[in-house]
Amino acid sequence: MLTTVVDRVRGFWEPLAAGLLVLAAAIVVGASTTLSTAGYFGLGALVAAVACPVGVTLAVGLFSEVVAVTSGLWDHRFGNGQHIAACVLVAAQATVAVYIAVHRTRRNSELRQVRAVAEVAQRALLPEIPGRLHGAGFAARYLSAAREASVGGDLYEVVATQHSIRVIIGDVRGKGLPAVRLATVVLGAFREAACTWLDQEQVAAACARSVSREADPEDFVTALLLDIHPDGRLSLCSAGHHPPLLVGPTNTAALTCPFSPPLGLGDRFATTTAGWDVGDRLLLFTDGLIEARDGDRAFFQLERHVDLLRGVSPDVALDQLTSALAGHVGGNLHDDLALLLVERLATGSSAEASPASASGLAAGQPGRPLTDAL
Numbered sequence: 001m002l003t004t005v006v007d008r009v010r011g012f013w014e015p016l017a018a019g020l021l022v023l024a025a026a027i028v029v030g031a032s033t034t035l036s037t038a039g040y041f042g043l044g045a046l047v048a049a050v051a052c053p054v055g056v057t058l059a060v061g062l063f064s065e066v067v068a069v070t071s072g073l074w075d076h077r078f079g080n081g082q083h084i085a086a087c088v089l090v091a092a093q094a095t096v097a098v099y100i101a102v103h104r105t106r107r108n109s110e111l112r113q114v115r116a117v118a119e120v121a122q123r124a125l126l127p128e129i130p131g132r133l134h135g136a137g138f139a140a141r142y143l144s145a146a147r148e149a150s151v152g153g154d155l156y157e158v159v160a161t162q163h164s165i166r167v168i169i170g171d172v173r174g175k176g177l178p179a180v181r182l183a184t185v186v187l188g189a190f191r192e193a194a195c196t197w198l199d200q201e202q203v204a205a206a207c208a209r210s211v212s213r214e215a216d217p218e219d220f221v222t223a224l225l226l227d228i229h230p231d232g233r234l235s236l237c238s239a240g241h242h243p244p245l246l247v248g249p250t251n252t253a254a255l256t257c258p259f260s261p262p263l264g265l266g267d268r269f270a271t272t273t274a275g276w277d278v279g280d281r282l283l284l285f286t287d288g289l290i291e292a293r294d295g296d297r298a299f300f301q302l303e304r305h306v307d308l309l310r311g312v313s314p315d316v317a318l319d320q321l322t323s324a325l326a327g328h329v330g331g332n333l334h335d336d337l338a339l340l341l342v343e344r345l346a347t348g349s350s351a352e353a354s355p356a357s358a359s360g361l362a363a364g365q366p367g368r369p370l371t372d373a374l
Contacts (some may be wrong), residue, residue, distance in 0.1 A: 019048030019060055027067060031074055038086035039069045042093025049097040049104070057101040061094025076090040122281055124367055129158050129340070131315075133167055136228055137343040139314030141322055143288070145335050153179025154286045154338035157187050159194040163229070166203070169340055170223035170241065170263070171286040178219075185214045186263065200227055200237050204260070204269040208239070211264035220264040224257075224284060232344065234282075237271045239263050241292070245283040245302070246276060252306045255282075281309060281317075281343045288337030292329050300328045314341045 023044030030037035045061035052060070067089040072078030129140040140156060153172035156350060158165065168190045172179040193206035199299055204225055211221055224244065227235035236244070240262035243254045258270035276282065285302075292300040308320040318341055325337075 008025075011223070014054060015051040016048050016060070016301055019044040019046075019052070022047050023060075023064055027071070030071060034075075036075060036077060036082055036086065038068045038075075039089040040082065041065075041068045041071075041086075042090040044095070045097035046100070046218040048154050049100040052101060054098060054101045054105055058094075058098050061097050064089050065094055078320065106360040112305065125180070125187065126156065132345070133160055134228075135230060135345050135347045136165055137314055137345055139159040139318050139341045141318045142331055142337070143322065153181040153183050154288065155187055155339050156284070156338050157190055158340075159191060162194055163198065164235075165228040165342065166190075166304070167228065167284070167342070168194075168207075168223055169284040169286065169338055170221050171288075171336075171338070172221050172241075173219050173262075175336075178216075182211065182215055182219060182221060185210050186223065190225075200225055200235050200271045201269045204237050204239055204263070205267050207264040208267050208269075212267075215264050220262040222262045222287075226282070226284065228342070230347070232275055234274045234275070234276060235271055236274065239269060240265075242285065242287060245285075245306070246274075247281040247283060247309045248277070249279060249310065252303070276344050278344050278346050281314070281341055283309060284302045284340040284342070286336065286338045288333065288335040289325065289339065291335060292325055292333065292337075294328050295330060300325055314343055317341055 021044075023041055026037045026040040026043070029035060032184045041064040042061065045057060045064050048060045065087065068087050072080075072083040073088075075083075078084040126140075126142055128136045131138060139157060142154065142156075147218035153175060154166070154170070155172070156169040158167050160166075168186075170183070170186055172182045172186070174182075189207045189210035190203065193203040197203050197206065204223070207221075207223065211219075215221075220240075222240040224239070224241040225237040226244065229235070234255075236257050237260065239260050243257045246253050246255055255274050257272055260266065260269040290300060290302050294300075305321060305324050309317045310322060311322070318339055321339070322337075325333075
């Protein structure tokens with residue numbers, strides 16, 4: 001309990017100390033000169049109201065009023081018009097300070113509630129990614145550019161199907177609530193299409209149709225779709241999105257993807273295949289990573305930080321990368337950022353199950369909905 005009290009005091013100690021310092025300065029000037037400074041004693045309560053609780057602000061205000069009343073004894077103005085006016089002024093200042101503290105406390109409470117709702121919305125929009133799934137390890141990070149928000153227009157999701165693990169990462173054009181709404185549309189479409197269609201092109205087309213129905217004419221979503229197959233084969237479809245970075249034990253390469261339009265600007269998508277070995281990692285990211293700038297407007301150089309993604313767990317790797325990014329931008333992101341790090345694990349252990357054994361979906365044929373095969 002004592003620790004809790006100490007922590008609370010630390011939260012407003014600086015403005016409290018500043019307020020008492022202002023009061024002390026006014027007292028010293030008034031006591032050492034012929035100037036009447038009693039009318040300034042209430043400034044200490046106004047300074048304290050910036051961050052102090054209501055009770056502390058009230059206590060400072062009452063103390064200031066008591067000092068203002070008693071100041072008439074040492075400056076020999078007690079009871080005259082100037083002394084009474086100063087006391088009334090200090091009382092008014094203390095009242096305003098308490099009002100400010102009450103209003104600030106209410107606004108802070110409302111802000112905490114809004115942030116709590118935003119956190120719930122983020123968990124609903126971007127549920128926790130499994131750390132280990134069918135021969136692959138996962139880690140994810142989401143950083144919002146808005147300090148007062150924890151969710152934005154970037155998105156990611158991982159869905160296990162009978163045939164593969166399906167992944168999407170994307171970036172909605174724009175910011176704010178419209179971007180969040182469009183992100184929910186894409187994620188909802190992807191979650192349904194990933195378990196409905198075998199062809200990756202069909203999954204991308206389903207997401208694109210949903211965006212076209214819901215988005216304004218100038219809105220679109222860049223997205224990267226990734227299918228991870230049990231045999232080590234990767235299928236990729238880039239809808240105007242940055243290609244993933246393949247990080248091996250000693251080598252690094254960006255996987256090339258054929259160009260396709262962003263979701264909402266087209267309905268035909270091209271795919272490509274690639275391979276990866278056990279221990280290889282794939283970094284999927286939105287442009288908030290490589291377009292982040294420092295104070296000199298220099299971009300974040302991802303290629304200089306790829307070693308941070310090796311030799312540690314995926315979670316630690318992303319922590320290191322985001323720390324390096326925060327250092328580059330000075331802690332001020334100007335765009336939302338989503339990161340997914342996927343590692344190929346050794347299969348064959350009892351802890352690892354293939355997608356086919358972990359899902360109840362029936363087999364389909366390429367180009368046909370899985371539901372048609374039931």
